[in-house]
Amino acid sequence: MRCEICGTKIVGKPLRTKIEGSVMLACPKCAKLGKIQREPPKKAKPKFMKSRPRRSEPAYEVLEDYNIIVREGREKKVWSREDLAEKIYEKVSxxxxxxxxRMMPDIKLAKKLERTLNIKLLEKTEETSADEFRKSSLKGATIGDIARIKKG
Ligand SMILES: [Zn+2]
Incomplete structure (x- = not known):
């Protein structure tokens, strides 16, 4: 690292100094010519880790029979594939x-199809947290069972 002002090799950390409005990395001697800038404040670590956002939005899954549901929905409306493509702003392909x-629509597209065709394509998926799962799997287990589980 060389001083941006005089070009001398700087031993150690260069100083940030403001000269005529621009901040330069300078040797201690040149730094004094300008207004020495304090080290930029280190990014403060967040005091507490943001807990992972709990899934407030329900998760959705596209139903397995999506192809049949879409076709039947479209036929009910007496639309051609071209008609449907136009209505949801997608390509006929x-x-x-x-x-x-051959292609499972993503959630966004599935929602669009649901609205347009008046069909149900998405299913809410119940997400059980590991904790709840453990509790429910131990429900009804006797102390002896649990001891056995612990022993493996
Ligand atoms: Zn210098």
């Missing part, structure tokens, strides 16, 4: 792939 089961 997308509809083709969905209806043939």
């Amino acid at each position: 997308v509809i083709n792939r969905i209806e043939s089961g």
